[in-house]
Amino acid sequence: MGTQPVPTLEITLPSRGRLYEGKIPDGKVTIRKMKTGELIALESEASADQDRAAVIIDNCTILPNKFPQRDLLMSDRFAILLALRRWTFPTAGYNFNWKCQHCPHINMVKNFDLGKLDCHMEGDAVNPATNEPWPTFVEPVVCMLPECGKKVELRFLRGTDEKVVAQAAKRMKNVTGKVEDTSLMHRLARQIVSIDDVKPTDIVQTEHWIVDLDMPDTYAMVDALDAVETGVNLKLNLDCQACQMPRVLGLPITADFFRPAASKR
Ligand SMILES: [Zn+2]
Numbered sequence: 001m002g003t004q005p006v007p008t009l010e011i012t013l014p015s016r017g018r019l020y021e022g023k024i025p026d027g028k029v030t031i032r033k034m035k036t037g038e039l040i041a042l043e044s045e046a047s048a049d050q051d052r053a054a055v056i057i058d059n060c061t062i063l064p065n066k067f068p069q070r071d072l073l074m075s076d077r078f079a080i081l082l083a084l085r086r087w088t089f090p091t092a093g094y095n096f097n098w099k100c101q102h103c104p105h106i107n108m109v110k111n112f113d114l115g116k117l118d119c120h121m122e123g124d125a126v127n128p129a130t131n132e133p134w135p136t137f138v139e140p141v142v143c144m145l146p147e148c149g150k151k152v153e154l155r156f157l158r159g160t161d162e163k164v165v166a167q168a169a170k171r172m173k174n175v176t177g178k179v180e181d182t183s184l185m186h187r188l189a190r191q192i193v194s195i196d197d198v199k200p201t202d203i204v205q206t207e208h209w210i211v212d213l214d215m216p217d218t219y220a221m222v223d224a225l226d227a228v229e230t231g232v233n234l235k236l237n238l239d240c241q242a243c244q245m246p247r248v249l250g251l252p253i254t255a256d257f258f259r260p261a262a263s264k265r
Contacts, residue, residue, distance in 0.1 A: 008032045008062070011083050013076040014230040016122040018137050019156070023065040027122070030062040031080060033088055039258065053081055053253055054162060060084055070159035075231025077159050079119065082232055085257055086114055092260035096252050098238065105242035117251070118233040135228050140193045143224035145217040153193040154225055161190050185210050188221055 008030050016027035034056060042052050057077050058069045072080075085094075093111030100107060118128065122137050140153035157165070168186040189206040193199065200206045210218065234251040 006032045006035070009083070009087055011080070012121070013072075014079050014119055014121050014232070015073055015076050015137065016230075018122050018230075019073065019139060020067065020071075023067045024063060027076075029064070029080070031084055031087070032060050032062065034060055034084070043255075043259075051163075051166075052258060054159065056084065056258065057081055057159070072159050073231070074157040074159065074162060075229055077162075078234070079232055081253075081257075082114060082117070089260050094260070095256045096254050098247070098249055098252065100240040100243060100245065101247060102245040103240060103243040105240055107238065107241050109238070120230045120233065122230045129233075137228055137230055141224050141228050143221050145213070145220055147214040147217045150196050152195055152221060154188075154191045154221060155193050156225070156229060157187060157191060161187075165190065184218075184222075188218070191221075191225065 009032075010028055010030050013024065013027035013029060017024035018027070020027075038056075038059060042055060054077075057072075057080050061069050061072075061080050063069060063072075069077075094109075094114050095111065096109050098107050098109070099105075120127070120134065124134055126132065127134050139155050141155075143152045143154060144150075145152060165183055165186045169183040172182045172186075185207055188210055189203055192206055195209070200209075236249045236251055238247050238249055239245070240247065
């Protein structure tokens with residue numbers, strides 16, 4: 001038996017290659033299906049779902065001009081992951097659980113249609129959520145903080161940042177012993193290019209600066225980035241099945257993403 005050729009598919013990244021200095025023309029990249037052996041190897045390593053996703057994206061994405069996979073925007077990387085999942089398992093819905101913040105109920109979402117997620121492609125005229133025109137997708141994003149009055153310049157995260165952020169959050173958990181998720185702070189600290197035109201030099205100092213900010217200032221940065229960034233909108237508006245309280249949740253990536261429940265394959 002010879003080696004089977006691996007099927008490939010051309011897709012267009014949501015950024016259309018805009019922030020890659022012309023190295024990925026029109027944002028066109030090739031993806032290939034993952035081999036069973038690769039999936040087994042990944043699963044036997046028992047790594048976190050987030051790490052698995054990163055390995056899958058790196059292995060299954062073929063980029064022009066030797067562009068490093070880890071230099072892709074996080075938003076483009078997720079679009080690749082989603083395209084791979086939908087191409088590999090075209091009829092499988094996605095199952096995941098989420099815990100209510102108001103009652104102890106654990107909600108189970110069955111057969112979620114991943115094709116329903118909105119995607120903002122570079123060049124789209126209007127944001128369907130606000131009916132406003134999308135701002136131009138550029139870096140840095142300039143943001144005025146409403147409470148402290150400072151001007152902050154922000155950049156978008158790349159694949160290289162993902163691991164660093166995850167490690168920082170894990171380290172923090174080990175040090176403090178607290179379960180709270182500090183990844184927003186770690187993420188934002190790495191996205192800050194300048195504060196009042198001064199480039200931050202120490203990442204820990206920047207993290208402390210963020211912790212001391214009033215919440216409206218932090219939200220201003222998050223919103224400014226969200227308002228511009230291209231990619232799949234991962235925010236889900238869900239209601240608890242027990243207490244009906246609404247929750248805005250980022251789509252969780254679990255093992256089911258890579259290996260759908262047997263009955264649905
Ligand atoms: Zn509830």
